[in-house]
Amino acid sequence: MTKKLFIKTYGCQMNVYDSKRMADVLKPHGYTLSETPDEANLVVLNTCHIREKAAEKVYSEIGRLRQIKDAKAEGGEDMYIAVAGCVAQAEGPEMMRRAPAIDLVLGPQTYHRLPDMLKSAEEQRRSGRRSSRVLDTEFPVETKFDHLPQDSDYEGPAAFLTVQEGCDKFCTFCVVPYTRGAEYSRPVQDIIDEAKLLIQKGVLEITLLGQNVNAYHGDLENGKTASLGELIKRLADLDGLERIRYTTSHPRDMDAELIAAHRDIPECMPYLHLPVQSGSDKILDAMNRKHTAERYFEIIDELRTGRPDIALSSDFIVGFPGETDEDFEATMELVRRVNYAQAYSFKYSPRPGTPASVLETQVEEHVKSERLTALQALLGEQQIAFNKTSVGKTMDVLLERIGKEEGQLVGRSPYLQAVHVDVTNTVQDHSTDNIASNMMNKLAKVEIVEAGPRSLKGVLAEQ
Structure with a gap:
């Protein structure tokens, strides 16, 4: 019997990868993916502990799912809720205590155990127990990569x-x-x-x-x-x-x-994401990064010597405990010197259990906000300037999906820029179906004709 699976993925690309693997391991057990939790027999929340208030967001989602689960139960239909990923790893038993609607809790190393855990939960529910609650700690520890499916439906x-x-x-x-x-x-x-x-x-x-x-x-x-x-x-x-x-x-x-x-x-x-976090050696030391700003500059120089067209992106944390105006200015100077194509920047927020969370030199919230605004303005200027250097160039674009406009496909440049490509000048039949069948999922040479803050526009070059 076909059953429906809904997975909500939080956080990093590794969670995206893990979510795909969870869908793969459940496929032989009759599960197909659902677009919404409303029709799902199993809902998996694949969580991330990096972002601020990550656990609270998961609890809010569980509250919404509980209503769906209760409504299904009244109609005689089973639904199971699983929490996976890093929040589950860090707070599994507490989550079980705080949210009775959760049936399964599994960390990022045990997703291959999901079918066994689900079977255990189903057996508990059939036996008439009030709850069907399973933790991954009840199962043997194995390397999840030894259990990768060989028939993944990848598109x-x-x-x-x-x-x-x-x-x-x-x-x-x-x-x-x-x-x-x-x-x-x-x-x-x-x-x-x-x-x-x-x-x-x-x-x-x-x-x-x-x-x-x-x-x-x-x-x-x-x-x-x-x-x-x-x-x-x-x-x-x-x-x-x-x-x-x-x-x-x-x-x-x-x-x-x-x-x-x-x-x-x-x-x-020719694109590298190399997080530096701060331009201040004092702050880098407090972060335990074990590199200096000068060593970071040396790496960038070595990369650009070997590959002059390489573009850089990075991560920045502003307002780390003890950060002064001088420390923040060192970060701004690093950004000016490196000149990024893209970057991610955040205000420091304490994570429970980390050494920095108990430091007494926390920076006031309004100072962190002011610094983040200044940093993001500079990074935004650099990203726009980098995008503008693409205009007039012809580059290989990997076409991945149909765009919103007729005769448009969207892909990624070598520098991970989103590129909206007008292909109507080379396709006789301008229908979406024709475009998809002829151009989708291929590399195409695209002449860039316009640059925006976050994406480019182009036309197919002569192939």
Whole structure:
């Protein structure tokens, strides 16, 4: 019997990857994806602990789902609610206590156990127990990557592929080491095998994922280990793989082999997300980042020497405890010097259980807001300026979806810019169906004719 599954994904790309795997492991058990929770037999909230008030947002969602669940129960229909991901890992027993509507709680390392956990919950409910509540701690610990489905229904030309999980850096503001655990790298051949499956399904671009992806050190069959640079080199040799990206990186792990990969491997895209967080060495030390602003500059110079067209993005935290006006100005100066194509910036907010959350030098909220406004204005100016440099250029765009306008497709440039492409000048039949069948999921040469703050417009160049 076909059953419906609804997954709501919070946070990072790794959660997107994990959500896809959850759908895959449930498929042999009769579950197909639903667009809404209203018709679902199982709802999974795949949570993230990074953002502020992450747990509270999950509880609010559970409150809405409980109403749906109760209404279904009155009609004699079963519905199960599962909470997965990092919030589940950090607060599982407390969530069970606080929200009785939850049936299953599983951390990010145990999603392959979801069918067994669901079976246990179903058996409890059939036995007449008042609750059907299952924690992943009731099941043996295994490596989830040993249980990847081989028949994933993947659609689209771009895919995520997790190669590394966990973090050993222990930045004082971050909960990842506590929720995702120690650094773990998948064996090289396992990654190659999964990449081949994706390529067989039409994937042209793979983004390698990891909490500290450039700390990758995967086992080789000869007993040695491979760095991320070596892994990228081996993936680039696969027939049919046109583009390789990776995220998220740490400056401490940008080694010479990885920098050389940007220089020497055409499939390695000229775009790098390299979070710096602050331009002040004092704040970087307080964050336990274990790199300096000057070392960050050296890495950028090395990258640009080898690949002059590379573009950078980054993460910034403003208002970290103890940050002075001088510290913030150092961040602004770093931004001016590097000149980013894109960046993400946030006000510092304490995460329970992290060292920074108990510091007595917390910055006042209005100061953090003022600094964030100034930083985002500068970053916005740089992003617009970078986009404008694309006008008049012809670049390869990976076309991924149909646009809102007739005769329009939307794709991504090598620099991850969204590009809205008018294809009507080369397609006789301007219908959406014709465009999709002829151009979708392909790389096309596009001449950029207009640049906006967050996207580009282009027309198909002569193919």
